[in-house]
Amino acid sequence: MKTPLLEVRNLQKRFLTGKGWLQQPTCVHAVNGVNLTVTEGETLGIVGESGCGKSTLGRCILRLIEPTEGEIVFQGRDIRPFKKADMHQVRRNMQMVFQNPFDTLNPKLTIKSILTEPLIAHGIPKELRQALIEDTMELVGLSKKQLARYAHEFSGGQRQRIGIARALMLRPKLIIADEPVSALDVSIQSQILNLLQDLQEQLSLTYLFISHDLSVVEHIADRVAVMYLGEVIELANKEDLFAKPLHPYAQSLLSAVPVSDPDEKRERILLKGDLPSPSNPPSGCKFHPRCWACMDICKTTAPALQEVEGRLVACHLYERNG
Ligand SMILES: Nc1ncnc2c1ncn2[C@@H]1O[C@H](COP(=O)(O)OP(=O)(O)OP(=O)(O)O)[C@@H](O)[C@H]1O
Ligand SMILES: [Mg+2]
Incomplete structure (x- = not known):
């Protein structure tokens, strides 16, 4: 090791x-x-x-x-x-x-x-x-x-x-x-x-x-x-992250990266709103006001960084499914 x-x-x-x-x-x-x-x-x-x-x-x-x-x-x-x-x-x-x-x-x-x-x-x-x-x-x-x-x-x-x-x-x-x-x-x-x-x-x-x-x-x-907003929301091997980001924020970031393969189609995910102020962050998951996959729990409870598919992700989507 x-x-x-x-x-x-x-x-x-x-x-x-x-x-x-x-x-x-x-x-x-x-x-x-x-x-x-x-x-x-x-x-x-x-x-x-x-x-x-x-x-x-x-x-x-x-x-x-x-x-x-x-x-x-x-x-x-x-x-x-x-x-x-x-x-x-x-x-x-x-x-x-x-x-x-x-x-x-x-x-x-x-x-x-x-x-x-x-x-x-x-x-x-x-x-x-x-x-x-x-x-x-x-x-x-x-x-x-x-x-x-x-x-x-x-x-x-x-x-x-x-x-x-x-x-x-x-x-x-x-x-x-x-x-x-x-x-x-x-x-x-x-x-x-x-x-x-x-x-x-x-x-x-x-x-x-x-x-x-x-x-x-x-x-x-x-x-x-x-x-x-001051927190690690996904931590993964480069290959895993670039092939398949799991956190909705990571997905939106990655969707903006130009692809070298002309046959590969990647849909751009545009985030709504600006980065909230770190002096007055949203409740629950700090990403929830901009997230298209937001659920009720996301508005009240901050997700923990946990292991999902060989990496670390802080998102309630994977808690439910996993
Ligand atoms: N000395 C400081 N006093 C008050 N707030 C600060 C100070 N330094 C940084 N901040 C605030 O802390 C937050 C994080 O700033 P930081 O510079 O670490 O961001 P960053 O991710 O490096 O951004 P960038 O990509 O623009 O370099 C910002 O909201 C910034 O305004
Ligand atoms: Mg900086």
Whole structure:
């Protein structure tokens, strides 16, 4: 059996917003009781509409923002109570790649300085640094001659390579990639996705890959978790999910993905209404006001995530039938 590298248990993040003159404080339940396991060497994709809590989940796992509740078990230890020094050590093995590397690459520093920063922060001896930097540049398809340049002198795709290089400097085990190709041209997207796949093999990396783009996730993920309003509503092997999504929300999301086979007919399921506000979510199953299969129980009782046909689904339809 494969070892879990990361286990997320009942993770919750509530943001308090709107405090101030005449404004009532409101609570945004961005992540609401997420349970996940990521096994060593796999890519778990996280998908869902804008605002469903994907980024908040990723940032909570790294504790870039503090979760409100839950456990984050990484390499067998719950890192949520860890103090700063212990968390610093954990971050050696858990790194993040962001959507827009330009925002996160310091424009005043050369690429060499950017890549040196994590090495200094983690006490890597000076004599080892140059070789590590050059090796990493090569790994991401850049040349050591480019080390003296600044971020603005690179194209979008190259900047993302630098963002990936920075995340790899300490040779982490887990990379949380938050929309890493969403800001790139389609042609560049596939280059970066292929690079991530090559790196995964060469460096035995595990990925949590966040994207709103199902075609991208179909390309890269082994398993996929579909989120809706802060909750995982279906978690399945990629092949199973793309062949036959079970949750009505997953069905509607998947129905919008273009099919490569011209003979395959897929009817587009259009959802009624917008994503409800996470500060005032619907009762029962949070998807029920938009669901064409809604039953009475869905309006009052939240369905549990349970095993159905070899995957996990949170939907009363399958409780009844199963
Ligand atoms: N710092 C914050 N303060 C208050 N609310 C927040 C904060 N960060 C996120 N939210 C809210 O939490 C919810 C989830 O946001 P999040 O950014 O995690 O969604 P997402 O799935 O990553 O969306 P996208 O696909 O647009 O990146 C949203 O309703 C958002 O407005
Ligand atoms: Mg996001």
